[in-house]
Amino acid sequence: MILKSFEVEKNIKILLKYRIMLIYGENIGLKESFKEKIISLFKDAEIVNLYNEDISKNKDIVINEAKNISLFTKNKVIIFNQASDKVLSDIQYILKNEKQTNIILFADILEKKSKLRSFFEKEKTIALIPCYSDNEITLRRLVQSELKNYKNLNNDVVTMVINYSNLDRKNIMSNLEKIKIYFEKRILSQNELETLLNTDRNEFFENIRDAALNGEKSRLNGLFDNFVFNKEETFLYLNAINQRLIKIKEIQDQNDMHNNLELALNKMRPPIFWKDKPTYMKLLKKWDKKRVLEAIIYLGKIEKEIKNNSSIDHLAIVRNSITNICSNSWTYF
Numbered sequence: 001m002i003l004k005s006f007e008v009e010k011n012i013k014i015l016l017k018y019r020i021m022l023i024y025g026e027n028i029g030l031k032e033s034f035k036e037k038i039i040s041l042f043k044d045a046e047i048v049n050l051y052n053e054d055i056s057k058n059k060d061i062v063i064n065e066a067k068n069i070s071l072f073t074k075n076k077v078i079i080f081n082q083a084s085d086k087v088l089s090d091i092q093y094i095l096k097n098e099k100q101t102n103i104i105l106f107a108d109i110l111e112k113k114s115k116l117r118s119f120f121e122k123e124k125t126i127a128l129i130p131c132y133s134d135n136e137i138t139l140r141r142l143v144q145s146e147l148k149n150y151k152n153l154n155n156d157v158v159t160m161v162i163n164y165s166n167l168d169r170k171n172i173m174s175n176l177e178k179i180k181i182y183f184e185k186r187i188l189s190q191n192e193l194e195t196l197l198n199t200d201r202n203e204f205f206e207n208i209r210d211a212a213l214n215g216e217k218s219r220l221n222g223l224f225d226n227f228v229f230n231k232e233e234t235f236l237y238l239n240a241i242n243q244r245l246i247k248i249k250e251i252q253d254q255n256d257m258h259n260n261l262e263l264a265l266n267k268m269r270p271p272i273f274w275k276d277k278p279t280y281m282k283l284l285k286k287w288d289k290k291r292v293l294e295a296i297i298y299l300g301k302i303e304k305e306i307k308n309n310s311s312i313d314h315l316a317i318v319r320n321s322i323t324n325i326c327s328n329s330w331t332y333f
Contacts, residue, residue, distance in 0.1 A: 002121055002128045005030060006141060012037045018127035020095060022083065022120045024107035025131030029169030031106055034129070035079070038104055045075035045102070052082045062090040066101040076101045083107040085115045092119070095126065134169050136162065142169070146176045152188040160190070164197035166228045209241050212326040213283055220326050229315040234306060237318050241325060242299045248283055249292050255284075295325055 001018070005027075008014060015021060015038060023034055039047060054061050065078050080087060083105035094103060110117040120128035134142075143158045161179070165171035175197060182196055183189075204227055211220040229237070247268075254264035261284055265277055272280060287295075302321050306314050 001124050001126065002130070005129055005131050006138065008034065008129055009142070009145065012041060015127065016041065018125070019099075019101075020091060020103040020105075020125075021127035021129065022105040022107065022116065023129045023131060024083075024105075024110045024117065026109050026133055027131040027169065029173065030131040030134070032170070033173060034131075035104075035106065038077075038079075042075055042077045042102065045077045046070050048076065048078045050078060050080045052084070052086070055086060062087060062103075063093055063098075066094045066098045066103070069100055078103050080105045083116065088116045088119060091116075095123075134167070136167070139167065139169065139172060142172060143176065147179070147188070150183065150186045150188050152190075157188055157190060157193065160193060160197065163228070164194075164201055166226055168226060171226070205237065205240060208322065209244060210279065212241065212322045213244060213287070215286065215326055215328070217326055220323070224319065229318060231314055234314045234318055235303060238299055238303050238321070241322065242296060244283075245287075245292055245296050245299070248280070248287055249289065249296070251280060251284060252289050252292065291328065298324070 003014070009030075012034075023031055025031070048065050050061060050065070058064070062078065062080065065076075069076055078101060080103065084107065087105065091103065091105070094101065105116075107116070112118075117128070120126055139162050140158050143161050144153070147153050147157070147161075161172060161175055165175050178196060179188075179193065182192070204223070208220065208223045208227060211223055251261070251264050251268060254267050255261055258264055258267070261281065265272055265280060299321065302317060306312070306317060
């Protein structure tokens with residue numbers, strides 16, 4: 001029996017009708033959300049998590065777990081992660097012979113020729129929930145559903161939550177949780193909401209800045225994948241990196257006088273917060289004065305070119321510039 005994911009989101013208790021279910025697809029955030037909600041549905045049950053590697057060690061583990069019912073709990077739920085056609089025969093056996101255990105299978109993308117997917121599509125007593133990639137419509141529906149009991153909820157609020165979450169379901173769910181905590185009286189304010197969400201966005205870009213300055217290419221690419229650059233903030237991005245480089249140069253100038261990095265850090269005005277000192281110490285070991293000056297000059301030329309040429313892709317240039325800072329490559333265009 002195929003169930004639509006948005007219908008399950010509206011009423012997770014619909015899953016109580018089915019003892020065995022398969023949740024599959026590319027939408028990791030949605031699958032994680034379903035897993036959390038299902039576990040809360042069976043909060044008094046014994047929960048057992050299994051993986052493919054468990055089957056490799058013991059091919060009968062799924063059936064054995066289904067048979068092994070504890071005397072101390074009413075229900076048992078087996079959550080099988082990374083499910084594939086390998087578990088089909090076990091599911092068929094349990095469906096026919098074991099009536100007390102609930103089985104929830106989670107899988108990645110399953111092609112139409114998948115035997116496991118085909119079995120769940122045809123069998124009426126078990127549930128199949130495809131989790132396709134989100135689009136703006138599904139994300140808007142999610143935000144509206146989660147905040148439906150809040151005053152002042154409107155299209156602008158929904159759009160703000162989606163945009164500040166970079167169109168990512170996991171980020172949206174995290175931000176919705178913060179909204180629910182912050183607006184405990186369930187009265188939304190757009191100004192306060194923007195401040196709340198923008199703080200997280202600023203922190204995220206600070207992670208991008210630090211990854212670039214530390215030369216962490218893999219981490220930088222991962223952060224890029226989860227951050228949507230905003231054209232209106234073009235110069236803020238450049239300035240955030242430039243200010244960090246200027247601070248490094250000021251510390252280096254202090255160190256020229258004292259020949260002691262620790263003392264140079266302590267002499268800085270305004271003072272550098274204690275928790276930021278290890279970050280600066282790490283950067284000071286990576287960046288010599290020559291490279292710092294080259295990077296500052298480089299960012300200045302990038303900023304000038306963007307200001308003087310409205311036809312170029314500002315965000316592509318900013319992203320390339322950050323990558324070049326990371327790799328110590330002063331390529332302009």
